[in-house]
Amino acid sequence: MASDLITNVTDSSFDEEVLKSATPVVVDFWATWCGPCRAIAPMLEQKATEYDSRLRICKVDVDQNQQAAGRYGVTGIPNLLLFKGGEVIGQHVGGLNPAAFDAFVAAAL
Numbered sequence: 001m002a003s004d005l006i007t008n009v010t011d012s013s014f015d016e017e018v019l020k021s022a023t024p025v026v027v028d029f030w031a032t033w034c035g036p037c038r039a040i041a042p043m044l045e046q047k048a049t050e051y052d053s054r055l056r057i058c059k060v061d062v063d064q065n066q067q068a069a070g071r072y073g074v075t076g077i078p079n080l081l082l083f084k085g086g087e088v089i090g091q092h093v094g095g096l097n098p099a100a101f102d103a104f105v106a107a108a109l
Helices: 013-018 037-052 068-072 097-109
Strands: 007-008 027-030 054-060 080-082 089-094
Touching: 007 037, 013 027, 013 054, 027 037, 037 054, 037 097, 080 097, 089 097
Parallel strands: 007 054, 027 054
Antiparallel strands: 027 080, 080 089
């Protein structure tokens, strides 16, 4: 079950949803076949609620949106990019736990 607070972003909506966001954004580059991607999904849903209004969480399916993934050099997933003011200020590749997520986003808040 996906959270209403997580936005699915496409190649065509990426700039509007992520780069022009007034709020810091974590973009989860993922794929349906990726086990670690599915493993962190519930934690991301929890964090979307916890950080509501202070941080946005967006998901980009790399199989369906190769332009966005290529633009940021995404070669391994899950790959979390942290954006603030339209710029990448952090990156984490691989799974992570809730405490590691909190530490990852702290720079943007």
